[in-house]
């Protein structure tokens with residue numbers, strides 16, 4: 001379409017988990033401000049997920065814009081510590097190497113199920129020397145430096161992991177969406193229908209597509225002056241436009257920009273413009289969400305947040321009501337755009353019918369920003385009509401991406 005761009009990526013995942021996966025597998029989930037290590041014991045058709053343990057580590061901000069070597073060393077060292085805490089509860093046959101599903105939620109051009117080159121960083125990461133490199137090779141080298149003997153069996157992103165995790169529980173899961181720091185979606189496509197696919201047709205006939213919809217942009221997608229300013233000042237100007245309208249990293253900052261403008265042009269907070277309003281990302285989306293959900297009659301939460309975040313005191317109730325309204329407009333725009341994207345995917349799959357379809361959702365924004373999630377679902381119903389919407393089930397796939405990556409490591413194990 002003219003004026004529209006998006007670059008869908010082929011995942012190399014053509015065998016989603018069936019439920020008979022067995023053994024000890026690890027997963028590493030890197031995709032935002034935190035990363036997680038996970039180990040699971042899979043017990044086959046009967047046992048399912050026998051047990052699992054996870055550990056979350058936050059990434060020091062300087063490593064998000066430093067060198068590739070340092071970032072991967074930090075990750076591999078945390079993983080090595082986590083592996084060392086395994087104890088005797090996770091039996092591994094003698095001579096067998098531990099295997100890992102690596103969830104790496106940035107745009108990657110896959111070259112196989114277990115290799116792929118980073119196209120670009122997003123979500124506040126910016127490390128030049130990783131771009132173009134095989135991130136599995138980077139991780140593998142770092143693991144070696146840490147003395148950790150582990151093989152990356154599957155490289156996926158969080159949407160693919162969530163899709164796999166969702167499928168493990170319900171065969172009608174056809175789409176997975178992440179709404180967290182960033183946003184992305186994946187879906188199951190008939191391999192025959194993929195013009196970019198020149199390999200042999202997979203046995204299942206299906207291939208998972210990573211839409212990278214966060215990078216969608218279109219001349220039909222209206223952008224306000226606040227969106228344009230946010231984009232221009234971002235680490236990745238001109239890119240991830242849809243993500244900048246819909247995801248957790250940015251929603252709060254759009255609100256801040258509107259408030260700043262109101263302060264400058266309409267003395268919204270009195271004669272002076274509160275200086276902190278001018279500082280990018282001072283208003284985080286969880287704080288925006290807390291203000292938006294404030295149900296107290298005098299909007300106490302809004303008052304508290306304004307004081308804590310911006311040092312703004314003595315606002316009138318009307319001012320606070322206006323702020324809640326601004327949050328409402330910005331959150332609902334994001335939610336409705338996301339719903340529209342989902343309807344587009346359902347149509348592409350021919351699933352905008354009465355067939356049962358499950359959409360697996362994950363991510364902090366979806367999980368915690370209730371008004372956003374509710375609006376997303378009601379917009380879906382509005383667009384699909386009640387009859388079709390009844391059969392389109394939106395579920396929260398809690399930690400689908402972690403479990404999903406370990407399942408994909410199992411289904412791509414070297415020991416099969």
Ligand code: ADP
Nearest residue numbers: 032033180181248285286289363364365368369
């Ligand atoms: P990531 O996307 O970094 O892998 P998550 O899925 O946990 O991690 O999402 C974290 C993001 O979710 C945060 O950056 C934030 O934008 C958003 N978020 C977390 N808590 C809330 C909340 N209470 N309300 C709204 N958004 C939230």
Ligand code: MG
Nearest residue numbers: 031032158180
């Ligand atoms: Mg995540």
